Amino acid sequence: MKTVYWQEGVLYLLDQTALPGTVRYQACREAEEVAQAIRDLVVRGAPLIGVTAAYGVALAAWGFDGPEPDFDRRMQEVFDLLASTRPTAVNLFWALNRMKKVYTEHRAQGREQVAVALLQEAEEMFAEDVATNQAMGDFGEKLFAPRVTLLTVCNAGSLATCGYGTALGVIRSCHREGKLAMVYACETRPVLQGARLTVWELCQDGIPVTLITDNMAGTLMQQSKVDGVVVGADRIAANGDTANKIGTYMLAVLAHYHGLPFYVAAPMSTVDFSLSSGKEIPIENRDPDEVRKVMGTPITVPDVPVFNPAFDVTPNRLISGIITEKGVALPPFDSSLAALRG
Numbered sequence: 001m002k003t004v005y006w007q008e009g010v011l012y013l014l015d016q017t018a019l020p021g022t023v024r025y026q027a028c029r030e031a032e033e034v035a036q037a038i039r040d041l042v043v044r045g046a047p048l049i050g051v052t053a054a055y056g057v058a059l060a061a062w063g064f065d066g067p068e069p070d071f072d073r074r075m076q077e078v079f080d081l082l083a084s085t086r087p088t089a090v091n092l093f094w095a096l097n098r099m100k101k102v103y104t105e106h107r108a109q110g111r112e113q114v115a116v117a118l119l120q121e122a123e124e125m126f127a128e129d130v131a132t133n134q135a136m137g138d139f140g141e142k143l144f145a146p147r148v149t150l151l152t153v154c155n156a157g158s159l160a161t162c163g164y165g166t167a168l169g170v171i172r173s174c175h176r177e178g179k180l181a182m183v184y185a186c187e188t189r190p191v192l193q194g195a196r197l198t199v200w201e202l203c204q205d206g207i208p209v210t211l212i213t214d215n216m217a218g219t220l221m222q223q224s225k226v227d228g229v230v231v232g233a234d235r236i237a238a239n240g241d242t243a244n245k246i247g248t249y250m251l252a253v254l255a256h257y258h259g260l261p262f263y264v265a266a267p268m269s270t271v272d273f274s275l276s277s278g279k280e281i282p283i284e285n286r287d288p289d290e291v292r293k294v295m296g297t298p299i300t301v302p303d304v305p306v307f308n309p310a311f312d313v314t315p316n317r318l319i320s321g322i323i324t325e326k327g328v329a330l331p332p333f334d335s336s337l338a339a340l341r342g
């Protein structure tokens with residue numbers, strides 16, 4: 001099942017807000033609809049946000065029917081709009097930069113040629129992402145011994161990417177090699193990507209999964225029920241500090257205390273070499289109602305003040321390794337990530 005696909009000038013997004021109860025696609029004909037879908041978590045996960053935004057740019061070029069002099073202005077407006085959707089996942093800006101380059105290179109050939117080249121680039125990004133995740137999964141799998149039980153948070157799987165997943169890609173490869181005993185999935189409040197998406201995705205593939213609420217991770221480790229933690233990333237600074245779904249830092253601290261390995265799995269496009277440390281990573285704050293409600297149902301006093309950062313930053317010293325498509329970076333990350341970048 002594809003998370004995103006293009007058909008005859010329309011972009012179809014697998015609506016992740018409706019999963020697991022309903023499997024449906026949202027059809028987008030305008031870049032504005034794509035931007036809103038990214039904001040609303042219809043599509044989410046750093047790599048998928050990037051590729052979806054790339055398709056959004058292609059959509060704008062394909063759908064443009066205004067006078068020629070307005071084309072450049074409209075395309076700049078769309079680039080800016082898509083860039084404004086979610087600030088933390090650096091793959092968004094990475095993908096838009098790639099699209100900007102293609103746009104600039106083909107602009108002189110006319111609007112139709114630009115539109116064709118932009119769509120081709122988005123399709124290439126989609127295919128590359130799947131291959132990247134498979135490579136990452138295979139590097140990551142080698143880090144674990146047979147009968148391994150792993151803990152993960154949020155959804156860093158097929159649903160967060162164009163297929164196979166990052167953290168769940170590593171888990172898929174462990175399963176394929178017959179090494180995986182169990183995955184524990186944190187439910188991941190406030191919007192339950194773990195309970196709704198990770199559990200659904202793993203069940204679809206027959207991968208053994210046990211759901212826990214986020215506050216059960218400590219006792220799970222204390223009772224020696226897990227051998228390690230694998231998570232995805234939204235942005236990794238040059239020194240390895242990693243922004244990922246809120247709650248990731250808590251797991252890293254717990255893993256450290258219990259002497260368990262803590263791995264981040266992410267493509268090199270998630271590493272932001274322009275930032276020297278995680279302190280510089282912009283963190284998205286989301287709608288307070290995500291915390292005041294569960295699946296739309298109020299659970300607290302209306303209008304209670306809420307703290308709702310979507311991501312936290314795990315300092316590099318709590319990370320055992322960063323699994324990428326080019327290999328596994330080990331501490332110190334400044335040098336190992338730079339070496340993988342080449």
Ligand SMILES: CSC[C@@H](O)[C@@H](O)C(=O)COP(=O)(O)O
Nearest residue numbers: 044045046156160166232233245
């Ligand atoms: C392969 S996805 C990596 C991260 O983007 C993922 O772990 C995550 O935090 C997603 O957050 P979300 O808010 O659902 O977009």
